[in-house]
Amino acid sequence: MEQASIDPLRQQFDQQVRSRFPDDAIERVEVLQYGDDPQVEPGQFLARVTLNTPGGEEERKQAFEALHASNHAAFIELRHELNNLPVDVVLQFVAGGQRPEGAPWGPFLQLIGPKAGIGGPGPCGPGGPGDGPAQTPVMARLGAEDLETLDTLITAGIATSRADAVRWALARIRERPAYGQLRARTREIEELKSQF
Numbered sequence: 001m002e003q004a005s006i007d008p009l010r011q012q013f014d015q016q017v018r019s020r021f022p023d024d025a026i027e028r029v030e031v032l033q034y035g036d037d038p039q040v041e042p043g044q045f046l047a048r049v050t051l052n053t054p055g056g057e058e059e060r061k062q063a064f065e066a067l068h069a070s071n072h073a074a075f076i077e078l079r080h081e082l083n084n085l086p087v088d089v090v091l092q093f094v095a096g097g098q099r100p101e102g103a104p105w106g107p108f109l110q111l112i113g114p115k116a117g118i119g120g121p122g123p124c125g126p127g128g129p130g131d132g133p134a135q136t137p138v139m140a141r142l143g144a145e146d147l148e149t150l151d152t153l154i155t156a157g158i159a160t161s162r163a164d165a166v167r168w169a170l171a172r173i174r175e176r177p178a179y180g181q182l183r184a185r186t187r188e189i190e191e192l193k194s195q196f
Contacts, residue, residue: 006033006045009085013047016081020074025067027052027096031089038147041162042154045089047082050096064095140166 010031017029028050032040040046053063068075075093082089142150150165159165173179 006031009045009087013082016078017049020078021049021067021071025052025071026050034151039092040090042151043088044161045087046092047089048092048094050094053095060095064093068093 013031014029017026026049028048030046030048030050032046032048034040034042034044037046051064051067053060053067055063079091082091147162150159150162153159153165153168154161159168
């Protein structure tokens, strides 16, 4: 999306956030698109609200959880507003304050896209309405080349998200005869180990 097209979205999101939360609670409001941040997938936007949570890691966590508890309805209302947009927007709340360079954001709550599922570590916990049966969330750190591979699968229409692209790639591996042989050998090794 071009800069001129995303500016109204940024302004609208900033206004919606600031109308629902106390001014002193918000450190920064951003709308990021693909290419702005490695977390953003092709065709997606990331609406990130950095909360004003000064102090050390434990203080930041407590302040984050207190804000969430006292403004739970505002979190849900904001997600519903974003669901009305014609684009897929991931809503992410992160604890602000000082953090070492390259350190993780700390506690966060991430409300996913139009399905309004709740995910990521944080006060609401992992999982959500969008989770399917027998699925296990897995986090992996990928380099630029691996991200580019996943994003190419999305752009080509083979997958709808990075998670979907990983599932697609794993399915292709399972289709190979060598994988069946590898599984058989693994079972043999496990059987031998159990005899010790």
